[in-house]
Amino acid sequence: MHPAEVRVQLKMPSEVACIEQTVSLVARHCLSGTAANESLRFRLQVALAEALANAVVCGNQEDPAKSVQVDAELRIDRITVQVTDEGDGFDPEQVPEPVLPEHIADTCGRGLFLIRKLVDDVRFNEQGNSICMTLRRR
Amino acid sequence: MHPAEVRVQLKMPSEVACIEQTVSLVARHCLSGTAANESLRFRLQVALAEALANAVVCGNQEDPAKSVQVDAELRIDRITVQVTDEGDGFDPEQVPEPVLPEHIADTCGRGLFLIRKLVDDVRFNEQGNSICMTLRRR
Amino acid sequence: MGIHLTKDAGGAVVVRVDGQLIVGNRQELKDLINGALDSGERKFLIDFARTGYIDSSGLGALVSLSKRVRELGGELRLSGLNEDLRSLFELTKLDTLFAIADTPEQALANF
Amino acid sequence: MGIHLTKDAGGAVVVRVDGQLIVGNRQELKDLINGALDSGERKFLIDFARTGYIDSSGLGALVSLSKRVRELGGELRLSGLNEDLRSLFELTKLDTLFAIADTPEQALANF
Ligand SMILES: Nc1ncnc2c1ncn2[C@@H]1O[C@H](COP(=O)(O)OP(=O)(O)O)[C@@H](O)[C@H]1O
Ligand SMILES: Nc1ncnc2c1ncn2[C@@H]1O[C@H](COP(=O)(O)OP(=O)(O)O)[C@@H](O)[C@H]1O
Numbered sequence: 001m002h003p004a005e006v007r008v009q010l011k012m013p014s015e016v017a018c019i020e021q022t023v024s025l026v027a028r029h030c031l032s033g034t035a036a037n038e039s040l041r042f043r044l045q046v047a048l049a050e051a052l053a054n055a056v057v058c059g060n061q062e063d064p065a066k067s068v069q070v071d072a073e074l075r076i077d078r079i080t081v082q083v084t085d086e087g088d089g090f091d092p093e094q095v096p097e098p099v100l101p102e103h104i105a106d107t108c109g110r111g112l113f114l115i116r117k118l119v120d121d122v123r124f125n126e127q128g129n130s131i132c133m134t135l136r137r138r
Numbered sequence: 139m140h141p142a143e144v145r146v147q148l149k150m151p152s153e154v155a156c157i158e159q160t161v162s163l164v165a166r167h168c169l170s171g172t173a174a175n176e177s178l179r180f181r182l183q184v185a186l187a188e189a190l191a192n193a194v195v196c197g198n199q200e201d202p203a204k205s206v207q208v209d210a211e212l213r214i215d216r217i218t219v220q221v222t223d224e225g226d227g228f229d230p231e232q233v234p235e236p237v238l239p240e241h242i243a244d245t246c247g248r249g250l251f252l253i254r255k256l257v258d259d260v261r262f263n264e265q266g267n268s269i270c271m272t273l274r275r276r
Numbered sequence: 277m278g279i280h281l282t283k284d285a286g287g288a289v290v291v292r293v294d295g296q297l298i299v300g301n302r303q304e305l306k307d308l309i310n311g312a313l314d315s316g317e318r319k320f321l322i323d324f325a326r327t328g329y330i331d332s333s334g335l336g337a338l339v340s341l342s343k344r345v346r347e348l349g350g351e352l353r354l355s356g357l358n359e360d361l362r363s364l365f366e367l368t369k370l371d372t373l374f375a376i377a378d379t380p381e382q383a384l385a386n387f
Numbered sequence: 388m389g390i391h392l393t394k395d396a397g398g399a400v401v402v403r404v405d406g407q408l409i410v411g412n413r414q415e416l417k418d419l420i421n422g423a424l425d426s427g428e429r430k431f432l433i434d435f436a437r438t439g440y441i442d443s444s445g446l447g448a449l450v451s452l453s454k455r456v457r458e459l460g461g462e463l464r465l466s467g468l469n470e471d472l473r474s475l476f477e478l479t480k481l482d483t484l485f486a487i488a489d490t491p492e493q494a495l496a497n498f
Binding site: 154155157158176177180181183184187188191195236237242243244245246247248249251252255256 | 295296298299300328329330331332333335336337339340343360364367368369370372373
Binding site: 016017019020038039042043045046049050053057098099104105106107108109110111113114117118 | 406407409410411439440441442443444446447448450451454471475478479480481483484
């Protein structure tokens, strides 16, 4: 069988306390049935944790009336995870590089940078309230 | 966290040779992260195998241009799996009971009967090309 | 995974079903047993100790094989069904049609 | 799961992070270390040998704690980072800001 593409979807409440469980749930589905690849698991977990934290905190501003949508597409050669919030979005181009000398000791601002370093492709929708991350299963 | 409902979806080609792999893939997602419940796994596997076989053979008549859609909804207390083919459907009321004395030695006709016995709820759409099975996680 | 055929010292053909017995591989089982029937074998034991699950077309294949074996004066027995597998035979009342032993040894003892 | 604080024989406070260090629990780490600073502790070792992953807000918490410890004349060291965890510090160049030892023993040896 040419293995089918599997889609996994869930909604998460806008609570930081839910992030860890959602990361582990989504990662479990994404890696289910594949040989253990600890580096892929780690990169997926951190990237997901970052994207969910941004969606919950920056996007939905922890508004209990809003939720975060997670859509994963599992293919034989790659995992694509899209995280969408109900916020106004933002312009990712405007986010400064956290590794510039003047920012290196900042206490925040490393999330998107880490995502970009850990996954193979990152895209935003035009509004900026939805991030789509692709990780290749090497 | 009140665990989110997770939806898992995939399309399967109309080939009997793909059924076993699809059963194991879907069962893996359905049971992912839950304590092992071998009876639930067994009932899910057999019911899915039956529904997929009917969709591939009776519904799509193994037409390579048609595919079978699987939609699973995973909740904390139950699993719902819907299997939809691109065939004309049928009237499940017209299927005879395979345990009647005159049918007991038949070589076919036990699929829907087994599904009904193994899962907690079975529904068809009006056309009869989509079966929706619910299993409670006891 | 697969269907394996061996010959018992007492002359019975022992068939082991590793994995599933379903629409995708039941023909393999039929071909193996029909081939053995053609070469004169008459005593068959199918052991399910390593079987995951069986679907209704697998059950149907067992029914049709059992008929053919009986027509030719032979006998088909089953063994190694765990609780879940046995429930499939009970639900469909096929447990009334088959000689079911717990272990292959028990099935072969008085073959 | 959880953040555990013990006192080393040499006088350092050893903090073990079991599970993740992320936006959901970084405040717990800050509270624990700030509490110890308030009671006069100045030497801190955070051990990540049992840590799964750290997110950017966890890294941010480490940066702010390390600043406060240094301002009060103390020192914060890290240990037990596996290859994946260490890569987070390298990617963000935070490896230049922290004293990172392989094991707690090495970190505590010359504290
Ligand atoms: N989903 C989002 N909605 C709105 N703004 C966002 C979102 N994600 C990121 N941002 C903006 O981008 C900035 C940088 O994000 P990031 O690199 O993750 O660092 P941090 O979250 O620590 O500030 C955030 O401060 C926020 O202004
Ligand atoms: N998806 C389907 N599309 C069309 N007909 C179906 C479908 N599923 C079941 N049927 C009809 O119902 C009958 C009984 O099905 P079942 O109980 O599974 O036994 P079997 O498939 O062995 O005949 C089939 O023979 C077929 O006519």
